[in-house]
Amino acid sequence: MASLMFLGRIVVAWVAAWCVLLVVWAAIGFNRGELPWIFTLAWFVGLLVALGRGLTHLYRVRVVAGRIDGETVSNRQRRRVEVPYPADEAFALAEDVVRELPNVQEVASARGGLQLRALIRVPTSEQPRRRGRFQWPNTFDRPTKVSATVTPGDGSSSVMFVCEPDSGAWSDWFNPDGGNSLEYVETLVRAMTQRLSERRNRERADVRQTKMEKELTAAQLGLLQAQVEPHFLYNTLASAQELVRTDPARADRMLGHLIDYLRRSLPRTDGSLSTLGEELERSTAWLEIMRLRMGERLAVHTDVPEDALKVPMPSMMLQTLVENAIKHGLEPKQGGGGIWIRAGVDGSGLSLTVADDGLGFRSDGAGTGIGLKNLRERLRLMYGSSAAFSIGNNFPHGVAATITLPATGVSDHA
Incomplete structure (x- = not known):
């Protein structure tokens, strides 16, 4: 019709x-x-x-x-x-x-x-x-x-x-x-x-990829939190066993710091952020163990204002920087050295720096770099471009690593 x-x-x-x-x-x-x-x-x-x-x-x-x-x-x-x-x-x-x-x-x-x-x-x-x-x-x-x-x-x-x-x-x-x-x-x-x-397919693929990356990073973090490095644990227990015979009081302090470190290293089940104060307590317990093992070869300097302790931050990031400074910079250095933990808070967010006066960047390929790679990936997934990580030479010797986090916590990118 x-x-x-x-x-x-x-x-x-x-x-x-x-x-x-x-x-x-x-x-x-x-x-x-x-x-x-x-x-x-x-x-x-x-x-x-x-x-x-x-x-x-x-x-x-x-x-x-x-x-x-x-x-x-x-x-x-x-x-x-x-x-x-x-x-x-x-x-x-x-x-x-x-x-x-x-x-x-x-x-x-x-x-x-x-x-x-x-x-x-x-x-x-x-x-x-x-x-x-x-x-x-x-x-x-x-x-x-x-x-x-x-x-x-x-x-x-x-x-x-x-x-x-x-x-x-x-x-x-x-x-x-x-x-x-x-x-x-x-x-x-x-x-x-x-x-x-x-x-829409690209966006869904990006979401799936981001989700997979987050899950992978979370799994890596869980593994990192759930395990204590065998060499660190064995060496600490061996040192404590030796000190029990020669210096019981010192052995008791070492075991106390080890228990404190292990307790604070338990993974969070709710996936929430930690705080700088909690991360500093964990790293301090670990550093106290290293001071008992290294003796006068290790000096620890902390400069963290009170208002920075409650700032939220991802767990284990400070610990990663502290362990890198000791293992790759100070422990292999004859005579040891010092490590500095500094933090500052302003309107833009938190700035956290870990510096040492150790051997600096080494040409012998020591270390795998997995810890810093995971740290960068976690910052990208959680904050997008709102967070930053930089690492460079510390004057006159050593390495300085800085994490900058936004004041608003996790960004919409996550």
């Missing part, structure tokens, strides 16, 4: 045009009001061409849309696509899909007004190839106007695509566009939907 109505409108339009022509000719009064046969022939040929193009239009509409109704047979098509992104991102996506249309020309974008316009002209060499079974003179083809308008919303937006012939609406009655507008608007909708699907 829609097909018959569409072709019927074309016939009515041409008949109406014929009637208007007769009235005008009679009013002029040339040749006693009789219309020359050449005009009749031209009108008849025009009607046949319009009906032929109408059949082509219906054929392409059925191929593109799979149905023929009042919406699909229209020469002027519009579609709205909901985009779950802000207006500027939606505009960028719409501009990309419009520019990828075949034979698109004269693309004009007004980013400030969230509007985009373009014109499609099919080259003469391509026209016969894209028409299918019907081929009509190129003079009947009209360029297609394409426009996209973005309407912003609350955290999302919508894009309205409009495709229509580049001529007045009155011409649609006499010269159907062959389904071009429908084909272009459907192409835009499919391309936009595909872009949105690809973007």
Whole structure:
């Protein structure tokens, strides 16, 4: 029924045009009001061409849309696509899909007004190839106007695509566009939907990847917290056993610090952040054990203000820096040295530095670097770009490592 109505409108339009022509000719009064046969022939040929193009239009509409109704047979098509992104991102996506249309020309974008316009002209060499079974003179083809308008919303937006012939609406009655507008608007909708699907898939993949990285880092942290380095534990117990015979009071202090360190090294079951005060107590217990083992070869200096002790921070980070300073800087150094733990708090957040005057960066490849690598990865996953870690030479000797954490705790990146 829609097909018959569409072709019927074309016939009515041409008949109406014929009637208007007769009235005008009679009013002029040339040749006693009789219309020359050449005009009749031209009108008849025009009607046949319009009906032929109408059949082509219906054929392409059925191929593109799979149905023929009042919406699909229209020469002027519009579609709205909901985009779950802000207006500027939606505009960028719409501009990309419009520019990828075949034979698109004269693309004009007004980013400030969230509007985009373009014109499609099919080259003469391509026209016969894209028409299918019907081929009509190129003079009947009209360029297609394409426009996209973005309407912003609350955290999302919508894009309205409009495709229509580049001529007045009155011409649609006499010269159907062959389904071009429908084909272009459907192409835009499919391309936009595909872009949105690809973007959502990438976002889901990123979320899964980030989740896997967090789980891996959490597992590594749990393993780090759950285990005490065998050499450290064996050496501490052996030293305590020796001191029990020679200096029982010193052995008692060593065992007390070991118990305190082990108690504070138990992993958190709720996954919450620790505080600088708690981390400092853990590291202090470990350093006291090392002082009992190294004796006067180790000097510990702590400069942490009271207001910094309650600042939240990830667990085991301070311990990692302290262990690196002792194991790679001071313990292998003849005569030992000192370690400094300094912290500062201001409006931007917490700055925590662990420095030593040991051997510095060594060329013998001592250490695997896994501890610092995990530290950097944990900072990235928990704070994004809001946190920083730097390590460099300490003047005149040794190494200084600094962690900078934001005052607001874990960022939205996590």
